[in-house]
Amino acid sequence: MDSSAAAADRYTYSPRLRWQPEVEEYFAAAYGRDRFARISEALAHPSCYSCIRVNTLKSSTDAVMQKLINLVDQNGICGGINCLEIGQQKGGDKTHEGISLVHKCPYPGLDNVIFVQGSGPHVLDYESQPEQSVKEVIVSRKCAESVLRGAQVYVPGVLACSAHVEKGDKVAVSVAVEKPADDSGWTVGITRGTVLQGVQSDVHYEERKGLYIGQGITAMSRSGIFRVLHGVAVEMTERVYRLPSFNDVLEGEIFLQNLPSVVAANVLDPQQGERILDMCAAPGGKTTAIAILMRDKGEIVALDRSHNKVMDILKLAAEMDLNCIKAYKLDALKSVRKINEAGNVGITDNCTGATVTLGEDSDNCTGSSTKVNAEFTKAGEDSSTTSVVQTGRYHPNFYTSSVFTSVHYICSIRL
Ligand SMILES: C[S@@+](CC[C@H](N)C(=O)[O-])C[C@H]1O[C@@H](n2cnc3c(N)ncnc32)[C@H](O)[C@@H]1O
Numbered sequence: 257m258d259s260s261a262a263a264a265d266r267y268t269y270s271p272r273l274r275w276q277p278e279v280e281e282y283f284a285a286a287y288g289r290d291r292f293a294r295i296s297e298a299l300a301h302p303s304c305y306s307c308i309r310v311n312t313l314k315s316s317t318d319a320v321m322q323k324l325i326n327l328v329d330q331n332g333i334c335g336g337i338n339c340l341e342i343g344q345q346k347g348g349d350k351t352h353e354g355i356s357l358v359h360k361c362p363y364p365g366l367d368n369v370i371f372v373q374g375s376g377p378h379v380l381d382y383e384s385q386p387e388q389s390v391k392e393v394i395v396s397r398k399c400a401e402s403v404l405r406g407a408q409v410y411v412p413g414v415l416a417c418s419a420h421v422e423k424g425d426k427v428a429v430s431v432a433v434e435k436p437a438d439d440s441g442w443t444v445g446i447t448r449g450t451v452l453q454g455v456q457s458d459v460h461y462e463e464r465k466g467l468y469i470g471q472g473i474t475a476m477s478r479s480g481i482f483r484v485l486h487g488v489a490v491e492m493t494e495r496v497y498r499l500p501s502f503n504d505v506l507e508g509e510i511f512l513q514n515l516p517s518v519v520a521a522n523v524l525d526p527q528q529g530e531r532i533l534d535m536c537a538a539p540g541g542k543t544t545a546i547a548i549l550m551r552d553k554g555e556i557v558a559l560d561r562s563h564n565k566v567m568d569i570l571k572l573a574a575e576m577d578l579n580c581i582k583a584y585k586l587d588a589l590k591s592v593r594k595i596n597e598a599g600n601v602g603i604t605d606n607c608t609g610a611t612v613t614l615g616e617d618s619d620n621c622t623g624s625s626t627k628v629n630a631e632f633t634k635a636g637e638d639s640s641t642t643s644v645v646q647t648g649r650y651h652p653n654f655y656t657s658s659v660f661t662s663v664h665y666i667c668s669i670r671l
Contacts, residue, residue: 267382267390267428269496270466271300274435302404302497306372307361307515311576313548315509317368321358323506324370361515368548369518370510376497382428382471391418391427392452393474393490394460396444400431400469405512406501409472409490414481416450416460421478427490428471430464449482470495508575513541521545528553535588538565540572540581547578554580561587 273296275283284292310320361369382390395403399413415432434442445463452458472492474481481489502512526532526546537543537558547556558581560566566585573581 263383266465267380267468268466269377269468271431271433273297273300274433276436301377302401302499303514304374304376304497304499306374306405306499306502306512307518308370308372308502309511309513309518309545310368310370311509311511311544311548312368313552314577315506317360317370320506320510321360321370323509324358324372327505365522366515366518369515372500374497374499376495378494378496378498380468380471380494380496382468389454391421391425392454392464393417393421393427393429394432394446394450394452394464395429395469397431397433400429403429403469403492404495404497404499406499407503408488408492408501411476411481411484411487411489414489415444415446415448416452417478417481418452418454419478421474421481423474423476423480425474426471426493427474429469429490429492430467431469432460432464433467435463468496508577511541511544511572511576513545517541518545521549524549526550526554531555531557534558535591536560537583538562538569540569540583543569543581543583544572544576544578547573547580548576550580552578552580556581558583559586559588559591561585 275296280292283295286292287295308320310317315323357373359371359373360367361371363369393409393414394416395409395413396415399409402413403409409429418427421427432444432446434444437443437445446460450460452460455461470492471494472490474490475488476484502510521542522545524532524546526549528550530550531554532546532550534543534546534556538560540558543556543558550556558566558569560569560583563585566583569581569583573579573583
């Protein structure tokens with residue numbers, strides 16, 4: 257193979273999804289092998305559109321579309337990537353690759369949703385400087401998913417980098433995907449800080465073939481990337497999928513959210529004045545969707561086990577001007593306990609745990625009553641530092657709705 261053919265083979269994006277054998281067998285039997293192969297193929301690639309939910313308490317779908325059009329006309333919102341053209345397709349010369357369009361969501365009941373069309377996969381030229389060997393960065397899967405949705409590469413997402421990378425270097429960015437580990441779990445098998453050799457003797461050389469998601473310019477040196485805790489490591493200049501970044505765009509008026517998550521909140525059909533429990537809530541996508549459907553009237557108890565993520569929920573709620581969301585740090589796994597024989601509510605001995613007993617009585621046609629007795633740590637307080645911990649008693653009656661969906665961890669209960 258000559259060097260350009262080898263590069264074309266190597267610097268591509270053609271990921272293959274790996275399943276645990278029993279899972280694969282199950283789905284193959286359910287869908288048929290061919291159909292399941294097509295589903296697996298589709299799941300390995302990012303969506304070609306972004307889905308935006310409008311905060312209809314602050315704006316309207318039409319007004320947001322108009323603002324996006326104006327923003328693009330003024331500055332573009334793609335961070336230097338030629339990918340976004342919003343509104344009507346303007347003239348025949350705009351049909352080249354890279355054009356994106358904005359549409360209202362065509363599905364009934366989702367008129368608060370806007371789609372922004374992206375493009376890809378694109379074939380990129382990674383070897384534009386043939387006299388130099390390609391410098392490389394490997395990022396985590398989570399980081400890669402964000403990059404393919406328009407984000408930059410941030411420091412925590414970088415797992416490995418070539419030697420001698422300086423600020424301003426052009427780098428090829430690939431993704432590390434999990435593979436089966438010895439203990440029957442999954443691992444990426446790369447220690448953070450690994451030096452990439454860029455030669456075939458490099459242990460990670462073969463496994464990143466076909467997993468290149470784009471290229472960019474380093475915003476700091478290799479040593480900086482692994483020394484600092486925050487910041488952009490690589491400014492992406494080319495991506496195999498091009499979608500606009502909505503970072504800092506129309507803050508509080510829009511939320512980027514996958515369509516199934518928007519639908520999950522709609523299916524719950526929350527009403528004004530109700531009380532809803534969202535047990536794995538951060539960053540607050542479904543919580544805020546539910547709050548808006550309730551027109552911010554009622555109460556949503558939003559739980560997350562991570563203190564920082566609880567702060568994210570509160571930040572998002574404040575940005576969106578939503579006052580009905582109360583966020584608490586609580587491990588949902590410790591918040592539900594089966595009823596004991598006597599039908600008593602147990603009390604946990606963990607200061608951040610909650611005890612929930614599912615009772616048999618029901619005074620509501622949609623579900624059974626659920627008594628809750630919990631001690632919780634209020635958002636903004638750190639349960640690991642006893643000097644600042646203040647726990648409060650929490651003892652409402654919960655009424656489960658017929659909807660108890662696990663789509664994207666939503667775990668919402670009508671109280
Ligand atoms: C995929 S995110 C949830 C997304 C969220 N429902 C939304 O719509 O934006 C999963 C969240 O669940 C939280 N989480 C996972 N296990 C949890 C548990 N046992 N108790 C509380 N939160 C948990 C994680 O910290 C993470 O923030």
